[in-house]
Every structure is written in C-alpha cells, then in structure tokens.
Amino acid sequence: MKLVLGQDQQELRATVRSFLAGLSPREGHRPEVYARLNGELGLSGLIIPEEYGGAGAGLTELAVVLEETGAALLPGPFLANALAAIALTQVPDKELLTAVAEGRLTATVAPLPGGSDLVTASRDGEALVDGRLAQVVNAGEADVLLAPVTRHDGVALVAIDLAGEGVTRTPLTTLDLTRSQAEVVLEGARGRVLGSPPDGIALERAWNLFSVALAAEQLGVMRASLEAIVGYAKIRVAFGRYIGSYQGVKHKLADMHCKLEQAESIVRYAAWAADESPGELPEAAALAQAYVGRACFEVARDHLLLHGGIGFTWEHDAHLYYKRAKADEVLLGPPRTHRERLADLLEL
Template identity: 40%
Template sequence: MRLTQEQEELRSAVRALLTQHHHYSAWAPLTTQIGAAGLAVPGEYGGAGGGARDVHVLMEELGRSLSPLPCLGSSVLTVGALLATGDREACGRLLPGLAAGTSVGTLAWAEQGSWDPEAIRTEAVPSFGGGHLITGAKEYVLDRPGGVDVLLVAARTAHGVSLFEVAPDAAGVRCEPVVTMDETRAQARWLLDGAEGRPLGVAGDGGRHLEHVRDLACTALAAEQVGAAERCLELTVEHARNRVQFGRPIGSFQAVKHRLADAYVLVESARSAALGAAFAADEDPVALPRAAAVAKSVCSEAFSAVAGEMIQLHGGIGITWEHDAHRYFKRAHGAGELFGPPARHRARLAAGLGLTTH
C-alpha cells in the first residue's frame, strides 16, 4: 500500500501551511490554496473528486499538529452523510459551500453514549408542508467556536432512522458547548424541541447511511491518530537524544531504547491499519466495515500507548502546561472514545466472524 506522488505532495503542502498558520487561522489557506475541505467531494459539486487516501494524508497532518480545524466533522461526517443519502438537491445546494470551506457542517448523531443507529431515540414526526418536527438530544457533536452552518440530524421515524437537514438557528434548536478533556476538539450537545427538519434521501435508510459514515469517520480518525502518535514518538526521540543523565543522553540506555523501539512498532502497525482502511474505502467498499473497525481499534490503542510513553520518558516536564505532551495524551483519550471505544469495534469484528465477546 503506497501513496501516490501527488498525495505525498499534498502532505508536504498541508504540513507547510500548518507550520506557518496556527489554530483556526489555517482554515482559510487550507481551503482556498489546497482545497482541503473538498478533497472527498465530487467535482460536480465543486470538490477535488478525491478519495479516502487523500483524506488520510490530510488527517495525518492535522493529527501531528493537534489542529482544531473542523475537517472531521464537516469534510468527513457531513460530506459523507450527504453523499450517502443520494439527495441530489441537497448535495447541489450544500456541498459546494462545504467543499470551498465557506460553510462548515456537522452531523448530530450520537445518543446515550453510543454511535450505533439502534441507540437513536430522537423522534421525527411529519408536519404540514412535507417536513418533520424533531425532538430529542444529541451528544458528542463535533463543533467549532462560532457555530456551524449546516446541521444534519439523525432521528427515528415510522419508517426507521432517517437523516434530516435542520437550520442551526431554527426555532426549537439549542446548542450547548460542553467542556471536554481534549481542548483541541470542540464538542457540543444539541437539543431539539419540535424543530423543523427537511428529510434527506429515502425515509428509513438513515441507519444504513450512518453505518457507512461511521466507517469513513473511523478511517479518517485512524489517520489522525497515526499522525499524532508519530509526532509523539518524534518528540520523545528528540528528548532522549538531548536529555543527559549520569553524563550521557538517556536515549543511550538500553531500557529507553527498548521502549522507543516498541513505540515505533506500534506507530508503524497503526499506520498499516489506517492505510488499509483508506485503501478499502477507495477500492473495496465491501471490506471497509471490517478494515475500519480494525483501524479504529489498533490506532486508538497505539496512540494511547505512545502518548503515555511520551509522558513517562519526558519525566516531570511531560505533565506541565509548558510542554505539549499532556495535549497529545488528552487527544489520545478523547479520540479513543470517539465513534466508539476499541472494545466496541472488536465486538463488531467478532460479530462479523460469527463469534461472541465477553
């Protein structure tokens, strides 16, 4: 599994921009100069017409820098959900802005601590005019300071789970920012009380669409975790070379070498799993659910382990605000739970193989 020369050039361009611009100031140059927000958007809707491997490159670089940019929520979840519905009117109206980065979207989906469609209890009942009135609460919604422009909501109807477009400022809609351990990834809780929603695609197909979007999201998040874990390892190796104890760099001690070597194996194993999911998304959709579950499980645990080693091998400075180690550790914890913890995805794998877990 190898990336193309164009994708490696994309990596270099993204890394250069993220180095020059910090935090949310990078959004404008990334979207206007590189088209980062529209990598997975078909050309007919103003995007680059790329695939999961292009998104993989972008997410790896965003992970390295712990970027707070809304690519995961907008460019992966929202774009993926719109395309999955096959609603050409909504795609033609919403995707050009999302691809250009002039609008930012999010998908309000999780309930009761779960991203499984079966857990959705938010209800949508028909209203006059062909719309629906939606009532319920959505958790762990990826957000950004200043809010979002496009809000998609998963709700249960008489036909099953369906997707709806809801105006973020509509009557009966309220957004509550939540305090998260990982301050670099904004999240919110959305409350809907009889909010007007426009149905997207075929009624009752939302559960199937959400399962596909979850696989795309896990694939993109796995790439982000690989990029962040790789950066943790780089910083730790640099520290081991420069930190002197007993008259020699601590990296020269065999015990430290072994721990760094183990961390390297974890990073490279995670990279293989993440790339495997990206290749499956582009070339073998039937294999994507399994590949995405593997990637989410492997990359979550690898990132957590490497971030933990980063703190351990940095010593006291690793738990201070002056060093980024604690930020990577918090991102690892938050990303590990997002879209379901590793155990949940291993259970998916076991179910697909006809096995049971305890």
C-alpha cells in the same frame, strides 16, 4: 492492494504539512486559518464529487490530510466537517455538498448509524425534530448538524440549522482542549430530510468511513508523539548520558515504533478498502478502531511519561497530544465495541 502512497499523495502530504508547520494548537481555533485551509488548499471539498464543486478525491487522500492535521493537533472543526462531508457523499444533497465544498458552510455530525434518540414528525412538509444530543463535536462552530432520526419508515439523515429556532447549544468542558464539544437540545427544530429513507445501509457505510478517517488522525497523533520523544531523547542528558542511550528508554521507543508501523499499515489498508474494495471495508474499519485507537493512546501516554517532569508541565505540548489521543479513542465508542463488531463480522 497499495499500502505505499503515490507521488500525488506524497505531494499532497508535503503541501498540507508545510501549511500547518507554523501553527500552534495552543492558539486555539482561528477562523482565518480555517478559511485559508479550505480556500487555498480546497480541503473542505477534497472528497466531494466534482459535480458538486469538490475535488472528487478518495478516502486515501483524505486520510493523508487527516494524518497531518492530527500530527499538528489542528484546532477547530476540520474533522467534524470532514465526517459530515463523508455522510453527505453517502446520502447526497446538492445544496449542502456544494456549500461545504466551497467552504461557505461548516457542518458537524451526530452519532451514526443510529446512535441517537432523536425523533421526527412531519408538518407542512418540514421535519420537526425533538431530542437531546449529549455531546456533539464542534457544534459551537458549525452551521449545520447532520443527525440520524427515527421515522415511521426507518432511520433517516436530517440536516438541522444550528442557528434556527428550537435549537439550544451549551458548550461543554472537554478533556481535549483543542476540540470543542457542545450539548445540543432540539425542541421542534426544523430539519430537512436527506436522501430517500430508510438509509440504513448508506449510514452504515458512513460509519465505517468515519472509523477510517478517525484512525488516520490518530495515526498522525502517534507519529508526532513518537517524533517528539525521539528528538528529546537525543538531547536530554541524565547522569552524564543521553537518556536515549538507556536500555529502558530504547526498548520503550522501539515498542512505540512498532505500534506506529502496525497502525500505519492498518490505516493504509482501510483507506484502500474504502476506495477500491468496499466488501472489505467493514472489517478493515472495525480493525482500524479496535487497534489504532488504543495504540494511539498508549504511544501518547508513553511519550508524555518519557519526557519526565517537563512532560507534566502545562507549557509543554505533551499533555495536548495525550488528551487528543484519549478523546479520539472514545469518540466513536471505546475500543471494546469495535473489537466486538470485528468479531461479529468475522463470525468468531
């Protein structure tokens, strides 16, 4: 088991961090930046196999990138597109994988492995999908929606053109100002069935990989939050002393650091399991969301509180990290559901 990044992974991290250094989450989603991210760095095709035009990297490399995009609070559909790429690697489709790898198409994904009430019927060789998805991440920016649907032969993954007939997208007011969501209503929307249904096992693995990918982003949010408040504690003076010299602040920062160290070990292990030990992935993925999701929120919350009055101002970035942490914590379900899943896997 390797919990330390190799040289290539460290270089990837440095490259992505340098690219993101000049960006501000306050600027919102900028298509030209997203195009450069996928074009110059080729990140949209990072985990897509080489036969489809991707880099053929593993989840460890994707986790490195997501940690950096999380630390920068990168606005836009990068996470949604990465999750869709993960789903497509489990239920391969040459056309979609190639388009995503080349950056020509942006995809998003509905809850997996069976978290939607969509149903489908076949007519003239097409899948006609009906149903409602209350919240789909970055549905407004995406071109294609990947969603699990119920069929006569089980659960299948269907690709739906979000600009096609029978699709209605309604933007939602979200807590996280850097990541949009939309309600998607499908009324006889045309879709294409991917893979060879039933795909329950493949979608279950995709769900586990989602958990690891999201935990990597949360790790980045934790790291950036801790770095910000440590830097502030070194320069902020109260009652003639730097606030970092007060025992209450030092102890809180130490607690936050411990949570970060534990989270990093969990994420590195889960990413390693995804690439090298698939049998350990379900437990590792459940652990990642059971621990990292809550720890990320607690670190972001405390970093906001320790900033004092400035942390509560709209002009400061502290509230953006706080909101991203809370939105991420429940994106794949609240931590209690992952704890229950982990307990079931361990037969506790």
